[in-house]
Amino acid sequence: MAFRRILILAGILLILFLGMYTWNQRTRTLDEVSTNIGLELAGAVLSPLRAMQDSLQEFWEKYFDLVNVREENEHLKARVEELENLVMADKESLAELERLRKLVDLPQDPAWKALGARVLAGRLGPNAVLASIVVNRGYVTGGRPNTPIITNKGLVGRILRASPHTANVLLLTDPGSRIAVISQSGRVFGILTGQGPDKALEVNFVRRDAKLHQGDILVTAGLDQKFPKGIPAARVKSVAPSDYTQFLTVQAVPLVDLYNLEEVVLLEPTGIVRLPEELDDAPAEFVGPPAPQKTANP
Amino acid sequence: MNGIRNLIWWSLFIVTAIAVQALLPGLDVLVVGLLILLQERDYKNLLWLAPLFIFLQEGVGTRFFGSSMLLYTVTTLFLRMGQWLFEVESFFFIVLLSACLVAPYYALDWLMAPLQNISFDTDKTLEKCLLQALFLPFAWRILTLTRRWTRHNEVAE
Numbered sequence: 001m002a003f004r005r006i007l008i009l010a011g012i013l014l015i016l017f018l019g020m021y022t023w024n025q026r027t028r029t030l031d032e033v034s035t036n037i038g039l040e041l042a043g044a045v046l047s048p049l050r051a052m053q054d055s056l057q058e059f060w061e062k063y064f065d066l067v068n069v070r071e072e073n074e075h076l077k078a079r080v081e082e083l084e085n086l087v088m089a090d091k092e093s094l095a096e097l098e099r100l101r102k103l104v105d106l107p108q109d110p111a112w113k114a115l116g117a118r119v120l121a122g123r124l125g126p127n128a129v130l131a132s133i134v135v136n137r138g139y140v141t142g143g144r145p146n147t148p149i150i151t152n153k154g155l156v157g158r159i160l161r162a163s164p165h166t167a168n169v170l171l172l173t174d175p176g177s178r179i180a181v182i183s184q185s186g187r188v189f190g191i192l193t194g195q196g197p198d199k200a201l202e203v204n205f206v207r208r209d210a211k212l213h214q215g216d217i218l219v220t221a222g223l224d225q226k227f228p229k230g231i232p233a234a235r236v237k238s239v240a241p242s243d244y245t246q247f248l249t250v251q252a253v254p255l256v257d258l259y260n261l262e263e264v265v266l267l268e269p270t271g272i273v274r275l276p277e278e279l280d281d282a283p284a285e286f287v288g289p290p291a292p293q294k295t296a297n298p
Numbered sequence: 299m300n301g302i303r304n305l306i307w308w309s310l311f312i313v314t315a316i317a318v319q320a321l322l323p324g325l326d327v328l329v330v331g332l333l334i335l336l337q338e339r340d341y342k343n344l345l346w347l348a349p350l351f352i353f354l355q356e357g358v359g360t361r362f363f364g365s366s367m368l369l370y371t372v373t374t375l376f377l378r379m380g381q382w383l384f385e386v387e388s389f390f391f392i393v394l395l396s397a398c399l400v401a402p403y404y405a406l407d408w409l410m411a412p413l414q415n416i417s418f419d420t421d422k423t424l425e426k427c428l429l430q431a432l433f434l435p436f437a438w439r440i441l442t443l444t445r446r447w448t449r450h451n452e453v454a455e
Contacts, residue, residue: 017364017367017368020363020364021362021363021364021413024362024363024364025362025413030356030363030364031356031362031363033353034352034353034356034357034363035356035357036357037350037353037354037357038353038354038355038356038357038358038359039357039358040357041312041316041354041357042316042354042357042358045312045313045316045317046316046317046320049313049317049320120320121319121320122320122323123323123324124316124319124320124323124358124359125319125324125325125326125354125355125358125359126324126325126326126355126359126365126366126369126403126426126430127355127356127358127359127360127361127365127366128323128324128358128359128360129359129360129361129407129410129411129416130360130416132360134320134358160360161360163357168358168360170360175416175417176415176416196417196419
């Protein structure tokens with residue numbers, strides 16, 4: 001009798017759990033609550049710990065710096081002299097670059113604003129099953145879901161979940177990551193797909209006749225409106241015709257070392273929409289084929 | 299006085315647990331706290347700490363809400379079942395329990411992966427579960443030793 005009761009109770013609890021799970025999958029209410037509590041608390045704990053780690057590391061490094069400072073000073077003096085000569089030689093090139101930039105008038109994209117962030121941790125806890133990192137910016141401080149994350153070397157990923165001051169970032173190596181890319185040299189389009197943390201990325205839907213080679217740099221195409229156009233994302237590792245599909249089998253590697261990230265840059269959307277520039281020589285009136293002449297009535 | 303010591307101990311435990319989880323990806327340190335609460339039959343603290351542990355694990359994770367709840371329920375059930383046969387405060391029982399917990403940890407990852415449409419890596423999951431099984435008894439041993447500090451007055455009496 002008691003066993004029967006336990007079975008009924010277990011069944012009711014299972015049904016309640018499944019009900020809660022499906023309701024949450026649809027509404028994401030519990031996900032939001034847990035992110036706001038759990039991720040925020042973890043961020044609040046990890047931020048001072050990271051600051052403390054930085055201070056200790058700095059202190060340790062300074063101690064070692066002092067030990068080797070005389071030898072390094074001599075070396076640096078020689079290096080400074082060498083660089084001064086180089087700077088003198090490059091001044092003319094810089095001036096030329098300035099002139100050319102003005103001449104071409106390359107516009108800055110006002111749709112994105114760069115914000116620095118500190119990486120607090122990698123995957124955190126047993127539920128962090130996706131390739132992800134935790135950063136110290138949340139939706140209050142510029143890190144809303146889907147915000148692109150980059151470093152000076154290239155693309156890292158995008159924000160998956162955010163609490164007020166902490167966020168979880170989905171790395172581009174995760175199998176759930178899909179990014180529209182274009183090759184820098186051949187302008188070949190493809191979809192960069194993650195295959196897992198230790199595996200090479202895949203570039204899907206690349207035409208068989210595409211001019212894509214090993215070593216080519218892939219940059220974001222900006223077609224998905226999630227990432228700004230032109231951020232370097234990966235380098236092509238291998239290109240081979242596929243045995244099963246009409247596309248090429250392309251493998252690539254990320255440009256950023258995703259295992260040793262310390263600081264990243266968030267590209268916060270500003271909400272400014274860049275309108276297509278008006279053509280100066282656009283005709284005032286519609287110019288098309290000549291209108292059919294009126295036929296005279298007999 | 300013991301109440302304050304207890305609060306300090308649990309706060310330090312949560313901070314340490316988060317730091318250790320940041321160092322060892324995939325590890326569940328908070329489950330050790332749940333075991334201690336259940337062994338001590340400290341239901342007053344369990345009432346606020348268990349939801350906090352669940353929200354913490356779910357919040358820092360990338361899965362839909364529910365996995366930690368299920369996992370902690372299974373852990374509680376295993377501990378309660380173990381009470382009928384073993385002395386729950388012995389190291390041997392915790393070793394046995396952590397070995398038994400490999401199965402639900404693995405099963406949960408396997409079950410939840412298709413529900414969220416994410417890939418399931420057999421080797422990585424097994425590695426994670428084994429690491430958890432190795433970690434749990436030693437963490438439990440260290441933490442139970444430090445728990446004596448919170449019961450200082452009781453021991454003196």
